[in-house]
Amino acid sequence: MTIDELTENFSFLDSWEDRYKYLIELGNALNRLSEEEKIDQWKVPGCQSQVWIIPHYNNGTLHFTGDSDAIIVRGIIAIVLEIFKDKTAQEILDIDVEKIFDKMGLKEHITPNRRSGMLSMVDKIKYYAAQALGTEDGYSRVSS
Amino acid sequence: MFDAHKIRKDFPILNKLIDGKKNIYLDTAASAQKPMAVIKRISEVYESEYANVHRGSYWLSEKATEDYEYARKAVARFIYAKSADEIVFTRNATEGINLVAATFGAQNLKPGDEVLLSRAEHHANLVTWQQWAKKTGATIKYFDLDENGGFNKEKFFKALSPKTKIVSVTAMSNVLGTIFPIKEMSQAAHQVGAKILIDACQYAVHKQIDVQEFDCDFLVFSGHKVYGPTGIGVLYGKKEILDTMPPYQYGGDMIENVSYEETTFAPAPSRFEAGTPAIVQAIGLGSALEYLMQFDFKEIELYEQELTEYTTQKLLEVKGLKLLGTAKDKGGVFSFALEGIHPQDLAFILGQEGIAVRVGHFCAEPLVKSLGYNSLTRASLGIYSVKEDIDELIKALYKAKDLLG
Numbered sequence: 001m002t003i004d005e006l007t008e009n010f011s012f013l014d015s016w017e018d019r020y021k022y023l024i025e026l027g028n029a030l031n032r033l034s035e036e037e038k039i040d041q042w043k044v045p046g047c048q049s050q051v052w053i054i055p056h057y058n059n060g061t062l063h064f065t066g067d068s069d070a071i072i073v074r075g076i077i078a079i080v081l082e083i084f085k086d087k088t089a090q091e092i093l094d095i096d097v098e099k100i101f102d103k104m105g106l107k108e109h110i111t112p113n114r115r116s117g118m119l120s121m122v123d124k125i126k127y128y129a130a131q132a133l134g135t136e137d138g139y140s141r142v143s144s
Numbered sequence: 145m146f147d148a149h150k151i152r153k154d155f156p157i158l159n160k161l162i163d164g165k166k167n168i169y170l171d172t173a174a175s176a177q178k179p180m181a182v183i184k185r186i187s188e189v190y191e192s193e194y195a196n197v198h199r200g201s202y203w204l205s206e207k208a209t210e211d212y213e214y215a216r217k218a219v220a221r222f223i224y225a226k227s228a229d230e231i232v233f234t235r236n237a238t239e240g241i242n243l244v245a246a247t248f249g250a251q252n253l254k255p256g257d258e259v260l261l262s263r264a265e266h267h268a269n270l271v272t273w274q275q276w277a278k279k280t281g282a283t284i285k286y287f288d289l290d291e292n293g294g295f296n297k298e299k300f301f302k303a304l305s306p307k308t309k310i311v312s313v314t315a316m317s318n319v320l321g322t323i324f325p326i327k328e329m330s331q332a333a334h335q336v337g338a339k340i341l342i343d344a345c346q347y348a349v350h351k352q353i354d355v356q357e358f359d360c361d362f363l364v365f366s367g368h369k370v371y372g373p374t375g376i377g378v379l380y381g382k383k384e385i386l387d388t389m390p391p392y393q394y395g396g397d398m399i400e401n402v403s404y405e406e407t408t409f410a411p412a413p414s415r416f417e418a419g420t421p422a423i424v425q426a427i428g429l430g431s432a433l434e435y436l437m438q439f440d441f442k443e444i445e446l447y448e449q450e451l452t453e454y455t456t457q458k459l460l461e462v463k464g465l466k467l468l469g470t471a472k473d474k475g476g477v478f479s480f481a482l483e484g485i486h487p488q489d490l491a492f493i494l495g496q497e498g499i500a501v502r503v504g505h506f507c508a509e510p511l512v513k514s515l516g517y518n519s520l521t522r523a524s525l526g527i528y529s530v531k532e533d534i535d536e537l538i539k540a541l542y543k544a545k546d547l548l549g
Binding site: 016017020021024047048049050069070071072073108 | 486548
């Protein structure tokens with residue numbers, strides 16, 4: 001499913017209950033990581049649940065796999081992975097995730113409190129992208 | 145008669161829609177909301193009584209100094225200290241413990257000595273003594289609690305020895321709600337020649353402190369948990385002990401005479417308040433304590449006991465809910481896990497329902513881990529909490545089970 005489709009699907013959901021049910025659905029549909037993949041190296045710090053994000057490099061683009069022990073967070077991860085799927089490092093760095101989440105009606109996940117750790121995930125993904133570009137300095141926080 | 149519904153009217157934030165929802169505030173153990181009296185007092189000081197303290201000879205500075213020292217006296221009255229000279233203003237309770245560790249601890253701990261803590265200490269207490277034990281070569285020891293989180297006299301006495309130099313314990317656990325028998329523990333500590341420090345952060349919210357009755361050597365609590373401002377905390381120390389302690393930080397306002405070569409230091413409490421203090425916050429804390437002192441603490445305790453029983457009963461009725469901390473002597477702090485539901489997921493749902501609870505390890509990671517969890521959900525009560533808050537929480541728990549189960 002593309003981000004546009006996801007955004008459209010969310011736009012049909014008026015109540016938070018329905019949005020959360022959809023997040024749970026997305027979380028359930030996300031491929032789980034194996035126990036061997038859930039290592040500290042891939043752990044995203046700053047989340048209240050355990051979150052892992054693994055980068056995969058493929059002919060100049062990146063995609064990511066990820067997992068969490070919390071189901072709603074897994075739904076968030078599914079969206080985040082979709083947003084950054086098969087993009088070049090530069091494209092990844094240029095994406096404004098907050099805007100996308102805002103459009104989806106999920107703005108509570110972009111608060112500074114970082115309850116879902118969404119911003120931490122995105123930081124980590126942008127960090128891998130900057131690393132791939134060889135300019136770790138290009139790594140910038142999403143929330144300015 | 146104590147009437148929490150009436151008291152709620154004193155707290156503006158409780159009567160507002162927050163993000164469009166009713167404010168079901170069940171996170172007082174993290175920080176309490178503020179009554180209008182405190183909010184008003186703070187702006188009043190800034191508007192017409194503000195200047196630096198202990199310095200100027202003009203009216204405003206004298207007034208601000210008087211207000212600041214009046215707040216110190218209010219604290220002394222609140223905890224039944226013998227004198228206001230036993231009250232040191234700190235940034236928070238954490239700084240109070242750090243102050244004692246870095247002065248009294250550094251001065252008195254040596255290799256072979258022991259510092260005794262309970263297994264249920266907040267990081268502020270645990271990490272501070274763990275690190276100062278490392279610095280001084282002392283050993284840190286922990287006494288176990290009962291299965292239900294209750295105080296176990298035998299285990300405490302067994303851990304206490306002539307090697308114990310400092311006992312540093314919470315008077316009420318911020319995870320389990322367990323209330324510790326402070327007077328008894330003080331007596332026991334003194335019998336082996338140890339000093340005792342009480343972390344009263346949670347206790348101060350729910351029960352009457354009496355440092356003379358406790359006979360504790362030190363006691364700390366933070367302002368923001370007793371309905372006062374942030375950035376201010378209290379360290380109580382027995383005067384004769386404070387007088388033997390070296391300064392914690394150096395600077396202005398803590399000295400007697402200074403030359404280019406030498407400095408003599410002011411007596412306690414000034415010795416421990418280097419630099420411009422949190423003047424308005426201290427005054428705000430004073431008015432928060434005066435607000436509390438208008439009530440009979442016995443009545444608050446009775447009311448909270450009833451609400452604690454109600455909450456416990458309602459929570460235990462929820463299928464699959466495990467309540468951590470069911471000691472006989474416990475206050476209004478409820479940490480729980482819902483079977484098959486991650487606390488983070490639960491927090492999202494509760495957040496959507498306007499229910500403010502805490503998720504995580506509550507700055508007591510070793511304890512939460514030892515209970516078999518990485519994180520828990522915690523609801524906690526304040527003087528403004530009512531049964532309706534609990535009913536809303538329970539309703540939301542069922543909703544979460546429905547959505548997530």
